[in-house]
Amino acid sequence: MYEDIKSVLIPQGEIEAKVRELAERINNDYRGKSVLMICILRGAVVFYAELIKRLNLDIRMDFMAVSSYGENSESSGEIKINKDLSQPIKGLDVIIVEDIIDSGRTLSNLKRLLATREPSSIKVCSLLDKPSRRVVEFEADYLGFVVPDEFVVGYGMDYAERYRNIPEVCILKPEVL
Ligand code: IMP
Numbered sequence: 088m089y090e091d092i093k094s095v096l097i098p099q100g101e102i103e104a105k106v107r108e109l110a111e112r113i114n115n116d117y118r119g120k121s122v123l124m125i126c127i128l129r130g131a132v133v134f135y136a137e138l139i140k141r142l143n144l145d146i147r148m149d150f151m152a153v154s155s156y157g158e159n160s161e162s163s164g165e166i167k168i169n170k171d172l173s174q175p176i177k178g179l180d181v182i183i184v185e186d187i188i189d190s191g192r193t194l195s196n197l198k199r200l201l202a203t204r205e206p207s208s209i210k211v212c213s214l215l216d217k218p219s220r221r222v223v224e225f226e227a228d229y230l231g232f233v234v235p236d237e238f239v240v241g242y243g244m245d246y247a248e249r250y251r252n253i254p255e256v257c258i259l260k261p262e263v264l
């Protein structure tokens with residue numbers, strides 16, 4: 088696996104510290120509340136698991152798998168739900184947990200879709216952001232790191248479903264892509 092890695096972009100220690108910091112902010116912002124933590128499968132799984140362990144809140148878990156229609160649908164604002172939530176979210180405080188914001192399509196479409204289900208509030212927590220690649224305006228409420236325009240893997244993120252188990256955020260060798 089590591090033979091395909093060019094370099095480590097964010098080492099384990101830095102990720103751990105950032106996850107603690109994000110959890111602390113969420114703990115402060117939601118003190119005394121119940122929160123539905125929504126994990127976007129599959130890339131956010133590792134980040135999500137580490138994050139929720141550090142929340143001292145009454146949380147519930149749910150999972151969603153989505154894909155955006157990509158390049159051909161820049162303006163159509165559509166998103167494909169591959170796996171939906173297991174419950175209605177009307178009246179709930181929800182936080183969407185995602186691995187990375189790239190073009191911004193996935194999260195802006197997903198947030199708009201979930202808003203139609205009338206949650207009491209909806210925020211987004213993303214580990215990474217690649218703002219240089221943005222097509223649709225979007226900003227996370229809780230953000231870990233801004234990263235350069237390089238394809239990253241590890242800590243849950245994949246290239247062709249590989250490398251998700253690498254415990255740090257790495258840059259792939261360009262010849263692998
Ligand atoms: P967006 O709709 O373009 O913002 O796409 C976000 C999704 O693309 C993320 O949830 C990731 O699954 C994927 N993605 C974007 N950049 C990377 C990357 O550098 N490594 C791995 N997955 C990425």
Ligand code: MG
Pocket residue numbers: 127128129130131186187
């Ligand atoms: Mg993803």
